[in-house]
Amino acid sequence: MREGMDNFEVLRHIPLFGGLPEDQLRVLAQCASQKSVRPGRQVFEDMAHSPGFYLVVWGRVKIFKSSPEGREQTIFVFGPGELFCLTAFADEYSPASATALEDTRILFFPAEVMEGVARREPALLFGIMLALSRRLKEALAVIEALSLQEIPQRLAIFLTHSLAKEGQGDSFELPFSQRELAKIIGATPETLSRVFRKLSDEGVLSMDGRTIRILERSALGALAQGDQAAD
Numbered sequence: 001m002r003e004g005m006d007n008f009e010v011l012r013h014i015p016l017f018g019g020l021p022e023d024q025l026r027v028l029a030q031c032a033s034q035k036s037v038r039p040g041r042q043v044f045e046d047m048a049h050s051p052g053f054y055l056v057v058w059g060r061v062k063i064f065k066s067s068p069e070g071r072e073q074t075i076f077v078f079g080p081g082e083l084f085c086l087t088a089f090a091d092e093y094s095p096a097s098a099t100a101l102e103d104t105r106i107l108f109f110p111a112e113v114m115e116g117v118a119r120r121e122p123a124l125l126f127g128i129m130l131a132l133s134r135r136l137k138e139a140l141a142v143i144e145a146l147s148l149q150e151i152p153q154r155l156a157i158f159l160t161h162s163l164a165k166e167g168q169g170d171s172f173e174l175p176f177s178q179r180e181l182a183k184i185i186g187a188t189p190e191t192l193s194r195v196f197r198k199l200s201d202e203g204v205l206s207m208d209g210r211t212i213r214i215l216e217r218s219a220l221g222a223l224a225q226g227d228q229a230a231d
Contacts, residue, residue, distance in 0.1 A: 019123035043098035059104025154185040156224035
């Protein structure tokens with residue numbers, strides 16, 4: 001989506017809103033407010049009053065929880081066209097913190113307006129339900145990884161999914177820093193670097209900046225399935 005588009009033009013390009021009639025799309029567009037967020041700046045804090053929904057127009061936003069000691073666990077990363085803070089249907093307070101990973105433009109929709117349109121247009125309600133189902137599945141995967149899987153397996157699963165979703169052939173571009181990736185898989189940056197180095201030494205992958213090339217898919221798949229041990 002190009003810079004300078006008004007709210008209506010933005011929403012017309014989002015698949016979630018594709019089935020809405022023009023009048024309902026304009027209702028959402030008129031109530032929405034756009035905001036630019038610089039990298040590292042918060043969109044909202046954990047348990048902050050946030051009575052609405054957010055849409056990433058461009059850029060990326062991470063949703064995370066922090067411990068009292070300052071340790072972060074990234075739960076989701078949202079990119080262009082994705083709606084987040086869907087808990088606004090049930091609660092006006094955010095269940096986690098949100099921060100921009102890069103220059104980001106977001107749209108904010110008041111919860112009562114979004115709910116009103118969703119009640120009139122089942123296609124939107126169904127789309128939101130699908131999004132919530134995917135989020136639940138992803139959250140369960142995070143819980144499973146952190147409680148049952150070692151860090152090399154968590155990394156292998158992440159790389160396998162990223163290659164399938166964003167890859168071109170055997171390569172893909174990591175959309176954020178390794179430090180952010182460490183927060184996603186629940187590792188320290190030092191441990192993540194060691195695992196990357198080990199996989200590189202074993203000929204499983206190679207790295208050039210943020211570009212990751214998978215050299216041995218079968219070995220990576222075996223590690224993702226827990227069939228190989230790694231330090």
